[in-house]
Amino acid sequence: MDSETKKILDVVVENGYRLTSARLAIITALVNSAEHVTADDLADKVRQQAPHVGRMTVYRTLDLLCELGIVRPIYQGTGAAHYILMAKGSHHHLICNRCHGVIEFEECFAAMLIEEMAKRFDFHISSHLLEIHGLCENCYE
């Protein structure tokens, strides 16, 4: 098993939730997915390996992972919510308003200020997401 998968399962168990075969299948599929997935996309993917898993369970598991701060739904263009893994740390995106393309970069520069804000509001951080919006090279003619 992927160590990333294992880490997520540990968080689930540590928080008093049961380790079921459905959750294992869903989390495995999620970790092995692309940058972002739709709930229904993920359900399809899970069923390729574990046909018995219901759609509802995928939705519920994503909600749970969201509450545990492992996953975050974002809007990619429009339509269904796309889930991104926050477990690995944080995300920094340059998003084009026209073509909806996403450029990702790693630098976590804001760390200090984020922590200060958290302290001010007595907030317990698990991750963060920075989205910078505008037009990409191609769409800005």
Add this chain to the structure above:
Amino acid sequence: MDSETKKILDVVVENGYRLTSARLAIITALVNSAEHVTADDLADKVRQQAPHVGRMTVYRTLDLLCELGIVRPIYQGTGAAHYILMAKGSHHHLICNRCHGVIEFEECFAAMLIEEMAKRFDFHISSHLLEIHGLCENCYE
């Protein structure tokens, strides 16, 4: 008319889109709305002033404003997309993973680094959104 509303209309016209009564009604309602609205919430609100405006038009106008970088859909808890106004500048949210509450703060600290990133990728910024995820005071017992 609100100067904020006017500014948005200008952007619409500058980009070659027509200034219709439906768009005027929708943008006015949007500017006068709370921090974030659902597409259907906005449609209801618009119809109080301009009953003839159809739901489709609200959806289409929100898409347009999104493309122009004036508005941004985010996921608030779950369900429908919530739109936030990016026109005024940027947004910084502390979001609770459990109760989905949002604390907003103003400090725009990362300006310098955001601009550097934009330069590196030849990206033309219109706004940014920083989401910090975790548990709020109440949900972290």
Add this chain to the structure above:
DNA sequence: CTCCTCAATGATACAAAGTATCAATGGTAT
């Protein structure tokens, strides 16, 4: 290891959110 309990599941049915289509309308350039 076996039993028991209750969290978790999955089937079903439903509600809400978003999309496609197209004839009719009305902004705006001329």
Add this chain to the structure above:
DNA sequence: ATACCATTGATACTTTGTATCATTGAGGAG
């Protein structure tokens, strides 16, 4: 004032998300 074409709104539809509840199986107690 006219004509063109972007925009609209009505309708019908698909997709996405939610509620319910009888059944199941994970994991602690004995």
